[in-house]
Amino acid sequence: MKQPVRVAVTGAAGQICYSLLFRIASGEMLGKDQPVILQLLEITPALKVLEAVKMELNDCAFPLLEDVVCTDDAAVAFKDADYGLMVGAKPRGPGMERSDLLKDNGKIFSTLGKVINDVANPNIKICVVGNPANTNAYILLKNAPALNPRNITALTRLDHNRAIYQLAEKTGKPMNSIKKLTIWGNHSTTQVPDIAHTLVGTEQASSLVNESWANEEFMPKVAKRGAEVIAARGSSSAASAANGVIDHMHNWVLGTEEGDWVSMAVFSDGSYGIEEGLIYSYPVTCKDGEWTIVTGLENSDFIVAKMKESEKELQEERDTCADLFA
Ligand code: NAD
Numbered sequence: 538m539k540q541p542v543r544v545a546v547t548g549a550a551g552q553i554c555y556s557l558l559f560r561i562a563s564g565e566m567l568g569k570d571q572p573v574i575l576q577l578l579e580i581t582p583a584l585k586v587l588e589a590v591k592m593e594l595n596d597c598a599f600p601l602l603e604d605v606v607c608t609d610d611a612a613v614a615f616k617d618a619d620y621g622l623m624v625g626a627k628p629r630g631p632g633m634e635r636s637d638l639l640k641d642n643g644k645i646f647s648t649l650g651k652v653i654n655d656v657a658n659p660n661i662k663i664c665v666v667g668n669p670a671n672t673n674a675y676i677l678l679k680n681a682p683a684l685n686p687r688n689i690t691a692l693t694r695l696d697h698n699r700a701i702y703q704l705a706e707k708t709g710k711p712m713n714s715i716k717k718l719t720i721w722g723n724h725s726t727t728q729v730p731d732i733a734h735t736l737v738g739t740e741q742a743s744s745l746v747n748e749s750w751a752n753e754e755f756m757p758k759v760a761k762r763g764a765e766v767i768a769a770r771g772s773s774s775a776a777s778a779a780n781g782v783i784d785h786m787h788n789w790v791l792g793t794e795e796g797d798w799v800s801m802a803v804f805s806d807g808s809y810g811i812e813e814g815l816i817y818s819y820p821v822t823c824k825d826g827e828w829t830i831v832t833g834l835e836n837s838d839f840i841v842a843k844m845k846e847s848e849k850e851l852q853e854e855r856d857t858c859a860d861l862f863a
């Protein structure tokens with residue numbers, strides 16, 4: 538049996554975590570042979586609810602769950618943590634943009650960045666979920682200089698999965714026949730869901746759907762799906778977000794399938810003309826715990842213009858919270 542790994546999760550008494558924690562403990566994220574210790578962080582008023590979550594985790598008798606630590610002290614939650622799932626943050630309500638959350642949520646990520654820098658495993662792999670996810674990841678990165686920037690990522694896998702569903706529904710083909718789909722940019726309405734290089738089975742997606750559907754229906758549908766769920770549910774997506782986190786971490790740690798790629802918001806190396814250092818969603822493949830941006834894709838002028846628009850939004854978000862990093 539492998540040695541247990543420490544998974545720190547913030548916002549652990551919230552909606553997303555009520556799905557997420559049970560799937561981590563069952564082995565869906567890191568593998569059915571990987572024991573885990575959950576180190577759960579909440580604000581003090583939520584500790585009672587968090588204790589109830591711990592009771593339920595224990596009552597599942599998961600063979601891989603070695604221990605559950607509940608705390609309101611970030612230094613305890615992140616002590617020696619190998620993985621950090623940064624969920625704890627305010628969600629948006631109807632009529633809000635995700636960037637409206639920056640003022641409140643940004644502070645959480647500057648504080649936690651400093652703590653993680655000091656107490657976590659220096660190789661900790663982080664997925665930021667709390668919105669606005671890309672810019673919160675950027676703030677965390679700037680406050681944690683001891684960490685490898687490649688290890689700080691943000692979640693766009695939910696958007697990627699939403700896009701797969703829309704294309705599968707439109708073409709009538711199975712979800713798992715859809716490969717090489719990309720979400721570029723920010724986890725916001727400027728994101729760029731792109732099927733130009735996508736395969737459906739052995740066929741090009743572009744030969745099965747017309748361009749006006751791709752540009753005028755598919756793209757806005759995926760980009761605005763979060764708001765559609767909020768309007769219907771009264772609160773933001775939770776189980777599907779948790780599923781996105783499981784998929785993101787699973788592929789990062791255990792690898793992507795041959796012949797496919799996934800979307801992850803990662804530290805830009807300047808690929809595709811995007812400013813170096815932004816946390817930008819790219820197509821990536823993963824192997825041996827490392828992601829690699831897929832290079833060499835030819836993008837149309839339409840897609841490039843949209844990618845630049847999303848880059849501009851990320852630059853503006855960063856500039857509005859410059860007080861949160863040196
Ligand atoms: P929620 O309100 O149900 O839960 C958030 C939890 O975080 C609460 O229990 C709260 O007490 C806790 N929290 C607040 N500040 C904290 C801090 N400083 N440290 C630790 N915990 C803290 O919200 P939710 O539905 O679970 O959503 C959480 C975040 O995830 C929101 O910002 C939401 O917008 C975002 N989200 C992102 C995606 C994505 O794809 N990136 C998808 C869905 C939701």
Ligand code: LMR
Binds near residue numbers: 628762763764774778
């Ligand atoms: C989502 O995409 O569902 C989340 O980011 C929540 C939101 O505010 O839309």
